[in-house]
Amino acid sequence: MIRPILIALAVTAAIADAHAQTAVITPAPVTTAPAAGPAVAAPEASAAQAQLPISLPSLTLAEAEALLLERNLVLVAARRGVDAARAQVLVADTSPPPTIGYQQQVGGWSESARFRGYNGARGTSPLSNGTATLTVTIERGGKRELRTRLAQENVSVAEAQVLDTLRGQIFQLRQAFIGGLEARANLGVALANRRALDNTEGLLRRQVQEGQIPESDLLRFQASRLPFEQDLANAAQAYAAAAAQVAAILGSNATAIRTLSGAAARDPVAIVLAPVPFDLRGRIETVPPAPPAREQLAEAVAGRPDVVAALRNAAAAEANTRLAEAARSRDLTVTGSASRSELSQDLPGGSRSFAAGSVSLGVSIPLFTSRLVEGGVASATAQQGQARALAQAALAQAQADVAGAWASYIQARQLLTLTTAQALRRAEEAYQSTEAAYRAGGRTLLDVLDALRTLNATRVAANGARAQMLRALAGLEQASGVGGISPRL
Structure with missing residues (x-):
């Protein structure tokens, strides 16, 4: 027991x-x-x-x-x-940046029937023979505001996704x-x-x-x-x-x-x-x-x-749809240019010269965009x-x-x-x-x-x-x- x-x-x-x-x-x-x-x-x-x-x-x-x-x-x-x-809001709230260009003539030559053929070439100065251009795109239809709204909506989506x-x-x-x-x-x-x-x-x-x-x-x-x-x-x-x-x-x-x-x-x-x-x-x-x-x-x-x-x-x-509809308003592209040229007017060995300058302004608009839009x-x-x-x-x-x-x-x-x-x-x-x-x-x-x-x-x-x-x-x-x-x- x-x-x-x-x-x-x-x-x-x-x-x-x-x-x-x-x-x-x-x-x-x-x-x-x-x-x-x-x-x-x-x-x-x-x-x-x-x-x-x-x-x-x-x-x-x-x-x-x-x-x-x-x-x-x-x-x-x-x-x-x-x-x-x-960061995309900063990108969207910016107009298309203008572009500036420069074109330089780096050489030239002259011909004369009097001397029956080619008579030589000479270099040209960058300050004497060049063309400067400026191109600006003008948006129409409120595209910048619509792009900004779309970017802001995407921020709110991302914030909700974080939650x-x-x-x-x-x-x-x-x-x-x-x-x-x-x-x-x-x-x-x-x-x-x-x-x-x-x-x-x-x-x-x-x-x-x-x-x-x-x-x-x-x-x-x-x-x-x-x-x-x-x-x-x-x-x-x-x-x-x-x-x-x-x-x-x-x-x-x-x-x-x-x-x-x-x-x-x-x-x-x-x-x-x-x-x-x-x-x-x-x-x-x-x-x-x-x-x-x-x-x-x-x-x-x-x-x-x-x-x-x-x-x-x-x-x-919905904001993206409004932005797509704004493409029906075609953007304008304005181009301005200024040029100056100075070349001798006789044979390459001559001393006579002639200077010329010009200023021009152009506007372009895209064509045949309806199907794309x-x-x-x-x-x-x-x-x-x-x-x-x-x-x-x-x-x-x-x-x-x-x-x-x-x-x-x-x-x-x-x-x-x-x-x-x-x-x-x-x-x-x-x-x-x-x-x-x-x-x-x-x-x-x-x-x-x-x-x-x-x-x-x-x-x-x-x-x-x-x-x-x-x-x-x-x-x-x-x-x-x-x-x-x-x-x-």
Whole structure:
């Protein structure tokens, strides 16, 4: 009778140690949230994150979002697009530059019938024989103002695209961060299990040495640890992958492996976590507030950045159509020139010279441009209709996104209530019943471990349900464009 009692005490002490690290072994009393939110099991105040076997700098979601604004490379590229669009406003708000030219006569010759043929050549001075020209294009139809308006519309499109890029990158960051917190919580469960099992195994070893139990009991116990070790390895790998994804979104290096020493150098989990750039900190057990009503979210989608960008792109297409229509007013090209020439009027060897100068003014206008202009107008009109259709499609897609995100939220809320309020409590009760039967001699230690394994699976499922709820709220904010829905972790 002494042997089962000692083993039961060891398992109970191990479970108590696990409970101190993560508050999911013993479920808290079920509390009901307001009518707008889900009914969930409130986490205990002692639910602190488990200590990792490696020291890492911590990072919260708020800190990660602040870093994203500065270091996210996709966002940086989008901002450069705004800079490029603003530079094009300077180009558009400029009339065609005038051109100046100069033509120089560099040589000449003379012929005379009196001397029957060619009689030589002589060079000419640049100051005595040259022509200067100035050409100015006069735009008609308000083309400069229309070009400027089009460039300004393109700036507004680029600015809306920056906001849409920010919306998408924030959503990706939150998804990766929530996934990291889920893996972090599962890793905490697995680490607590390892400590508990290590304590139990140490007690069994002492009992084997004292001859209280056969060695076969210790071997069966050690064999039963394999699933727990697999869960630990999977959780560590999932956490490392999630942290690396967060690092990529923040433009950080996730490949710098730390040098481990002491016990950490022999710990498989520490080796897996060596390249992790930071420890993701946050409470996955956070009870989020209820989001706004579905009708309010549906009305807010018109202000979603991608919808706004599509509408502004349609306005830019309209400005481009007006610019194409302005080509029906033909531009004028005015050319002025001044020339001076001084050449000797006798044979190349003579001394007589004659100087002449002239000033001229010319105007030109392009001909036969109607087909080119009308083709450009037709193309711009078609692009304008295309942009309007795309704007309507963007709004319809946004409305569909809100509908899908709302359905995901409802499903996540129901799953969270079912998992944390029912399944977790039943798994806890099943474990307690198995432990009591073991103490009474009606169950074996392996039965207790099997019940613990079931409880662990339920705890992991509860972590998944909590993470799914947080993802659903982040998705609802991303789909509607309404800020403040995703909870602060």
